[in-house]
Amino acid sequence: MRTSLYVLFMLLLFSSAFADGPPPPPLFDPNAVTPPIEGAPSSFSGKGTDTMIDKVSPGIYRLGAIQIDKGNKTISFPAEVNMGKGMLEYLLVRTGGKTHESLLRTKVEPYQLQIACLLIGLEGTNNPLSFQGDPRVPEGTPVEIQLKVADKNGTFIELNPTLWLAKMVDAKIQAVTDGSWVFTGSIIRDGRFQAQSEGSIVAIYHDPAAMIDNSSQGAESDKVWLVNEGSVPPVGTPVTVTIKPAK
8 A cells, every 4th residue: 555655744744981091892793784673574675765655564564764563653764873972962863964963864854754753643742942952841742762783793782872872961971861852743944844954853952843852951952962982883883763652
């Protein structure tokens, strides 16, 4: 079954590590392939920018490189590590977006992810943040984000993305232990879907243009979030991202 993405989009849219010393051995396989997406059919390539939704099995749909599991309310898609050190404002952007300040990048289009998120029941906000760095806590459906990557033994492991983040607190770099995310749905400005226009998908530093925002403490600042240097795989390492409603 194939459905016009544009029509569906319009209907849905308007209907609702830091110490000196010798380097440690690699934690991850630098030659890893893209981790498999659980439950994906054998024909699922994890590639493509189709503008149609395909039903591939009961409850499982494919939209380009995105797998949509309506029964388990998950969406999964390929990405890759984009930064190994430095300050961050985003967890994930589209390739060609603000990659100079994002931990991960993906070739998946934001408008495709928007449709996928809506199809698993995520709801954005009618009260978006007013500007980047707005101190208000963003509103929307709380979500969980999980990453899958190959370790140094080639075994695929799942982890919380906060393990790859660090935070500056009282002039000291600390591990991130309180990460939380909400699906805000981005905004329409001057007739344009801003997540698509800017390529911003998951923000660490509050951004109303991003589809998913950071709801944890300190997200109003662009001067505290960093890559957890030494814990992140090499730039270019394939990662599978899964998003689902928070429990």
